[in-house]
Amino acid sequence: MIRRPPRSTPSNSSAASDVYKRQHYILRCLLPKRHGHGKYLGVSRDEEALYLAALAQIPSVGAHLLFELKTTFGSYRAAWEAHPAEWLDVRGVTGGLRERFQDFRSVFALEQFARSLEEKSVFLFTIEEDVYPQQLKELDSPPPVLYARGQLAPLLPDKISIVGTRKASAVGRKQTSRLAYDLASLGLTIVSGMALGIDGAAHEGALEAGGLTIAVLGSGIDEVYPPQHESLYRRILEHGLVLSEHPPGVSPLKEHFPRRNRIIAGLSKGTVVTEAPLNSGALITARLANDMGRDVFAMPGPVASPIVKGCHQLIKSGEAKLVEDADDVLVVFGEKKSDLLARQRERLQEKLDLE
Numbered sequence: 103m104i105r106r107p108p109r110s111t112p113s114n115s116s117a118a119s120d121v122y123k124r125q126h127y128i129l130r131c132l133l134p135k136r137h138g139h140g141k142y143l144g145v146s147r148d149e150e151a152l153y154l155a156a157l158a159q160i161p162s163v164g165a166h167l168l169f170e171l172k173t174t175f176g177s178y179r180a181a182w183e184a185h186p187a188e189w190l191d192v193r194g195v196t197g198g199l200r201e202r203f204q205d206f207r208s209v210f211a212l213e214q215f216a217r218s219l220e221e222k223s224v225f226l227f228t229i230e231e232d233v234y235p236q237q238l239k240e241l242d243s244p245p246p247v248l249y250a251r252g253q254l255a256p257l258l259p260d261k262i263s264i265v266g267t268r269k270a271s272a273v274g275r276k277q278t279s280r281l282a283y284d285l286a287s288l289g290l291t292i293v294s295g296m297a298l299g300i301d302g303a304a305h306e307g308a309l310e311a312g313g314l315t316i317a318v319l320g321s322g323i324d325e326v327y328p329p330q331h332e333s334l335y336r337r338i339l340e341h342g343l344v345l346s347e348h349p350p351g352v353s354p355l356k357e358h359f360p361r362r363n364r365i366i367a368g369l370s371k372g373t374v375v376t377e378a379p380l381n382s383g384a385l386i387t388a389r390l391a392n393d394m395g396r397d398v399f400a401m402p403g404p405v406a407s408p409i410v411k412g413c414h415q416l417i418k419s420g421e422a423k424l425v426e427d428a429d430d431v432l433v434v435f436g437e438k439k440s441d442l443l444a445r446q447r448e449r450l451q452e453k454l455d456l457e
Contacts, residue, residue, distance in 0.1 A: 224323055235257065249347070282308045289314075309338070375416060392421055
């Protein structure tokens with residue numbers, strides 16, 4: 103007879119924070135209107151979501167294997183509590199993965215993990231929930247779990263990503279900030295990676311417009327990287343949203359950033375590269391967006407400048423459309439600027455009504 107290990111159940115005694123309650127209220131009021139039905143769309147911190155999040159932290163356990171685990175065991179909790187030998191009955195599980203599961207479970211404190219999320223006001227979105235961005239569900243390898251801090255409203259409108267080099271020129275930063283300002287003023291959410299240079303300028307432009315922005319991190323949701331953007335991170339928490347597929351405490355490792363880029367591209371209807379040399383990681387984001395069937399735009403610059411060679415290559419190869427201002431980007435949405443402005447006024451009125 104196989105003996106199961108004792109259960110480790112997250113504590114339900116602590117009350118949700120005021121921030122968490124307020125965000126739930128916003129979602130309950132706004133999302134049904136957005137999606138055209140009355141079903142409550144919430145952000146889960148229930149037991150199953152926590153077990154899913156724990157399993158997703160085991161190396162090599164992604165969305166497809168999580169599906170197989172739930173299919174075999176009936177629930178994520180049952181998969182977590184299963185004897186490691188039972189994992190070999192799951193399609194796709196190797197002996198090495200079974201050992202990693204056994205080692206991980208022996209040291210992972212589920213209740214402490216749940217408490218950490220609560221203390222840091224971290225929201226947990228699992229791929230099974232309606233609030234999880236639909237665009238990301240369409241990826242070949244979607245993140246099973248998203249961790250979020252800040253305001254949830256940026257998830258609601260249409261989104262556009264703006265990316266580029268960390269070593270941006272003064273002109274590049276100014277043009278990026280202006281583009282983000284104009285697009286955010288129309289009610290679009292600006293998505294970027296909170297890196298130095300172009301990313302920071304994109305977030306700053308959206309915030310200056312009083313608009314919405316999402317920063318996608320290549321580190322744990324509570325790890326500010328780069329540290330020079332501590333102030334920007336705090337402002338985004340107050341007026342925007344910070345997202346990561348990594349739980350609190352995870353360092354910003356080099357291999358995390360290409361995966362971060364797929365989330366930036368996947369969240370948005372289109373991606374704009376405003377300034378990038380040939381070796382820029384922004385070109386990876388642009389090509390990921392192309393692979394996903396999303397629109398890609400690039401902003402030209404002085405022909406002799408190396409810092410825009412990546413943008414020019416995207417345009418010359420047909421991988422990107424030339425963009426000069428917000429009007430060039432709006433073709434993605436197939437709507438007139440006046441219609442977007444009217445929708446933005448409607449959203450602002452909804453926000454005032456909630457307050």
